[in-house]
Amino acid sequence: MQFGVFTVGDVTPDPTTGRAVSEAERIQIMVTVALKAEEVGLDVFATGEHHNPPFVPSSPTTMLGYIAARTERLMLSTATTLITTNDPVKIAEDYAMLQHLAGGRVDLMMGRGNMGPVYPWFGQDIRNGIALAYENYALLRRLWREDVVDWEGKFRTPLTGFTSTPRPLDGVPPFVWHGSIRSPEIAEQAAYYGDGFFHNNIFWPKEHVQRMVELYRRRFEHYGHGPADRAIVGLGGHVFMRQNSQDAIREFRPYFDHAPVYGGSMSLEDYMTQTPMTIGSPQEVIDRTMSFREIVGDYQRQLFLADHAGLPLVTVLEQMDMLGELVVPVLRREFAALRPANVPDGPPLHPAVIAARAVSDVNEPAAEEAPVEAVAG
Amino acid sequence: MSAPGPRSLVVVSAGLSQPSTTRLLADRLSAAVDRHLRDAGVEPKVDVIELREHAQDLTNNLLTGFPSPRLQATVDTVLGADGLIAVSPIFSASFSGLFKMFFDVVDRDGLAGKPSLIAATGGTPRHSLAIEHALRPLFAYLNAAVVATGVYAAAEDWGGGGVTADGSLVERIDRAAGELAAAIVAREPQARADRFETPVPFEQALRSNSATD
Numbered sequence: 310m311q312f313g314v315f316t317v318g319d320v321t322p323d324p325t326t327g328r329a330v331s332e333a334e335r336i337q338i339m340v341t342v343a344l345k346a347e348e349v350g351l352d353v354f355a356t357g358e359h360h361n362p363p364f365v366p367s368s369p370t371t372m373l374g375y376i377a378a379r380t381e382r383l384m385l386s387t388a389t390t391l392i393t394t395n396d397p398v399k400i401a402e403d404y405a406m407l408q409h410l411a412g413g414r415v416d417l418m419m420g421r422g423n424m425g426p427v428y429p430w431f432g433q434d435i436r437n438g439i440a441l442a443y444e445n446y447a448l449l450r451r452l453w454r455e456d457v458v459d460w461e462g463k464f465r466t467p468l469t470g471f472t473s474t475p476r477p478l479d480g481v482p483p484f485v486w487h488g489s490i491r492s493p494e495i496a497e498q499a500a501y502y503g504d505g506f507f508h509n510n511i512f513w514p515k516e517h518v519q520r521m522v523e524l525y526r527r528r529f530e531h532y533g534h535g536p537a538d539r540a541i542v543g544l545g546g547h548v549f550m551r552q553n554s555q556d557a558i559r560e561f562r563p564y565f566d567h568a569p570v571y572g573g574s575m576s577l578e579d580y581m582t583q584t585p586m587t588i589g590s591p592q593e594v595i596d597r598t599m600s601f602r603e604i605v606g607d608y609q610r611q612l613f614l615a616d617h618a619g620l621p622l623v624t625v626l627e628q629m630d631m632l633g634e635l636v637v638p639v640l641r642r643e644f645a646a647l648r649p650a651n652v653p654d655g656p657p658l659h660p661a662v663i664a665a666r667a668v669s670d671v672n673e674p675a676a677e678e679a680p681v682e683a684v685a686g
Numbered sequence: 687m688s689a690p691g692p693r694s695l696v697v698v699s700a701g702l703s704q705p706s707t708t709r710l711l712a713d714r715l716s717a718a719v720d721r722h723l724r725d726a727g728v729e730p731k732v733d734v735i736e737l738r739e740h741a742q743d744l745t746n747n748l749l750t751g752f753p754s755p756r757l758q759a760t761v762d763t764v765l766g767a768d769g770l771i772a773v774s775p776i777f778s779a780s781f782s783g784l785f786k787m788f789f790d791v792v793d794r795d796g797l798a799g800k801p802s803l804i805a806a807t808g809g810t811p812r813h814s815l816a817i818e819h820a821l822r823p824l825f826a827y828l829n830a831a832v833v834a835t836g837v838y839a840a841a842e843d844w845g846g847g848g849v850t851a852d853g854s855l856v857e858r859i860d861r862a863a864g865e866l867a868a869a870i871v872a873r874e875p876q877a878r879a880d881r882f883e884t885p886v887p888f889e890q891a892l893r894s895n896s897a898t899d
Contacts, residue, residue, distance in 0.1 A: 439891075440895045443891065443892055443895050444892075444895060447892065463895070493881045493882050493885050494885070494886070494891065496885070497885045497886070497887075497888050497891070498888060500888075501888035501889075512750065512751060512752060513752050514752060514754075514755060514758075516755060516758075517752070520882045521882070523882075524882045524885060528885065532888075570750070571749065571750050573749055574745070574746045574749035574750045575742075575746045575750070580750075583752075583754060583755075584752075
């Protein structure tokens with residue numbers, strides 16, 4: 310099972326001091342968090358993609374390429390890549406290039422974005438959100454899997470005799486997750502292709518997360534990718550720790566009360582009851598995270614929100630130390646002990662696929678057997 | 687023409703005081719619809735929702751983007767009902783903010799085709815057309831099947847105007863309730879399509895995606 314951190318890259322003033330970092334500082338903080346993730350033994354760093362203030366990460370492959378050069382084993386991912394407003398041809402090229410530079414340590418998570426004007430800024434219409442996600446991803450898959458593509462769709466200029474370069478590293482396209490908080494259509498899409506499904510459950514009640522993941526698993530099996538319990542599931546998580554729970558709550562409360570997402574709504578205590586947010590001791594974080602398994606089954610990736618809401622870098626790094634020393638080693642052990650032997654312990658990423666090739670002649674994992682031709686736009 | 691089977695009726699009241707005139711009107715309408723349905727041989731199941739009890743959850747939903755389990759259950763009750771009675775007090779020439787907040791968090795398509803009766807209360811009869819210029823456009827936007835008669839009750843309707851007279855509050859309640867009951871009975875009982883239980887198959891969705899629209 311993989312553990313990591315994800316970031317939205319928000320510039321939010323620290324509510325306890327009123328100080329906001331500059332864009333330059335914020336970008337360096339994101340890099341520092343990524344390097345720290347590798348240092349403390351986490352597996353994944355994932356960056357958001359945004360095209361409006363107060364967010365800085367508009368160019369994920371630029372940042373991930375830089376991080377790739379400064380890390381050895383960290384998986385580089387996104388949370389999320391805007392499959393709706395980015396040109397799928399550019400996504401195919403950018404992430405294949407990143408794959409080569411990072412030695413295959415790349416996967417990505419498709420999302421639709423949640424800021425209305427981004428669609429018109431990129432020449433699209435938000436009412437086509439799902440349609441764009443479907444059509445653009447169908448093209449992206451073909452660009453990574455077919456050397457020469459003829460294609461015609463609704464949203465982009467047609468392609469005749471197009472080859473996306475560079476070709477994916479070793480002929481293995483980056484693994485793809487589809488992230489959605491509330492749209493069953495996206496769980497259905499992930500299931501159809503046998504791709505991963507990521508639920509950023511940090512804002513949502515567990516009953517809803519459960520329904521989305523259950524739908525994905527059931528449809529994954531329906532489409533012939535294997536038993537439902539072998540589908541590839543990822544979850545978000547939202548934690549803040551101190552050795553003493555009360556200290557954690559006292560320190561985090563001003564950040565909660567002023568956070569752009571939930572500030573001004575319910576109390577921190579009510580929010581923790583209704584969502585998977587956990588503010589407390591490392592043991593409480595371990596217990597809560599283990600309880601996710603009872604909601605969605607054995608899953609393959611757990612990402613924690615690290616730097617956000619104006620938390621100072623020093624605090625973020627302390628949190629990551631605690632994750633690396635006190636929380637993740639225990640979670641690795643306990644999840645592994647409970648996971649049945651037939652359930653994958655991680656997503657089929659490039660390094661794993663190459664390793665599997667070395668021991669057998671299997672060229673494509675089961676997840677790659679979706680009828681690609683049938684979805685030609 | 688009537689389709690067989692039991693029917694569910696949901697009553698949404700946005701009254702603030704307890705007891706409220708809005709709830710009083712909602713109860714009269716509900717009782718009248720119940721009577722008409724039974725006269726038509728249909729067994730009604732009635733749920734009453736007091737929005738006041740959900741005011742905090744509604745605010746939280748708007749801020750956080752998700753409903754509490756209790757609010758979700760309430761929304762599901764409305765979505766699953768065969769008929770809707772929606773009653774708001776008139777504040778500042780329109781429905782109350784609480785009333786609008788509730789229908790803001792209900793799925794946009796959730797009321798499409800649902801037989802619905804709109805009603806309102808106010809201090810004076812001078813705001814009676816708020817039914818037509820505020821409530822009716824809202825429910826038209828939501829594609830609800832709103833019956834022709836809307837019921838507005840001013841304070842004086844509870845005392846003057848008589849009981850049997852043409853145009854009295856009692857007569858208007860009865861007329862609107864008859865219209866709603868007839869619309870409910872004429873429609874098949876609603877089994878709400880669950881997008882999680884029965885998703886649109888991917889290839890079908892992709893085909894309709896590439897069809898010209």
